[in-house]
Amino acid sequence: MLKDITLGQFFPGTSPIHRLDPRVKLLLALIFIVVLFVINNLVAYIIMGVLLAVVVKISQIPLGLVLKGLKPIFVVVIITAILNIFYNTTGEVLWEWGFLRVTTNGIMLGIFMAIRIVYLIIGVAIILTYTTSPILLTDAVENVFSPFKRFGFPAHEIAMMMTIAIRFIPTLVEETEKIINAQKARGADFETGSILKRAKALVPILVPLFVSAFKRADELAIAMECRCYQGGENRTRMRVLQTSRIDYVAIVITVLVCAALVSMNFMEFGWRA
């Protein structure tokens, strides 16, 4: 059941998207996020959706995995959409009850927010993390933030913490599953009873999980000390990040597309919020 969470996992491959320099991917993801919240009409969102689909196709991620990745946030999307419907009260009033008012603009805003979250997950959580190994991703983060080191920003340490955190997600998931099974074998019941009873049923899982997580952290720290691990000063890398032609092509395409989408904001279109 826990293994069903695919969000944030890496799926190895050799597609052009996999081969992009992770720094470039990070930068493009950032541009994508900004543009996603700047554009304001349905036509631009539809175009963006088509382009996202094309990128997913190029990256060779199976469609099933994309849908599986979206499943856990489904509830969040629905709630956000509903809240946003009541947020904008301008435009034609369709329904009114006390202080609640549903208007055409409100509905558009709700739809837009839902689209934005779904695109955000597809673009960043799925395309970026499914195609980039966590190690490359943290290398990229360190690289991008390293200019700020001279102002005392601990770029290497943050990247190292990210690496360790990401590295241990699958381990902890596996551990949790093992503990759940072990307690189930002793007749633990997580599925029935009142909310309070179910919350109490979590104790036999959480206590061993915390104990082992702290123990692991301690052991890891000792193992790193034993190998004389010392921050980021003067460390060289086994894999030096390099940009190539494919990266420039990706940058140019993304920038052009984004510019076109943003410029649609200034044109006369219907269906905007």
Place this chain on the structure above:
Amino acid sequence: MKIEIQNLTHTYGAGTPFVKNALDDVSITIEDHDFIGLIGHTGSGKSTLVQHLNGILKPTSGRILIDGRDMWDKNTNIREVRFKIGLVFQYPEHQLFEETVYRDIAFGPTNMGLSEEEIRERVLSAMEFVGLEQDLLDKSPFDLSGGQKRRVAIAGVIAMRPEVLVLDEPTAGLDPKARDDLLKQIKKYYKENRSTVIIVSHSMEDMAKTVDKIIVVKGGKIERFLPVGEIFADAESLSSMSLDIPTITKVFKKLKDRGVDIETNVYTVKYAYELMRSRLLGEVRQDA
């Protein structure tokens, strides 16, 4: 309690790029009061197989019958099955969570809905069974040594008095003394309760001196299901499955190869000692 496994297949990660067939069309019948060792290489499917026995894992296809009843039939209460078939996981000490040893061992019996006195009686007898001193009752399980923690965890399953006791590598990581003690206690449980016991292990030595029958698993399939003697008699095919025979058996096979007239069905040091002793005494008597 008779357990019949019919055409059991289990697939991990169906629908992802990491699909793996952990068990492939396994059929086997475990009779009442069997004492079985389950042996196989890392990743052979041993743990997956035992986790099907008490319904922790659900078969991808195939059936498991307990005394003729399908475990996953909708009329079967899977929790009841788990009380009857107790499974001790690998490194079971990682599942301890309570504030005192007593309460941790009582977790299973409490889930069974037993009365306070019944629970107390079971906890105390389970502790005695695994060789834990009574003065540990009110200690935190986290303050105990590794070997003691393991005993507490095993006692937690034994306190449920399962008719079938399954242990997944119970001796992993224990020192030689602790592991001998544990195996003896398991053997005692088998004899005194007329229950079925299944032990998963890597160690041929441990298996040779403990169990009656051995199941060899390889690549998600059952390769052998034979009494101990017949398993080790066929050393060549065992080594082709990258499994080993007990060292003492190797010694006797080597002796035979060198022309010593001696039997080779020797699987425990104890039996080897008796054999040699009677032989030597016999020879002395002949000389006299």
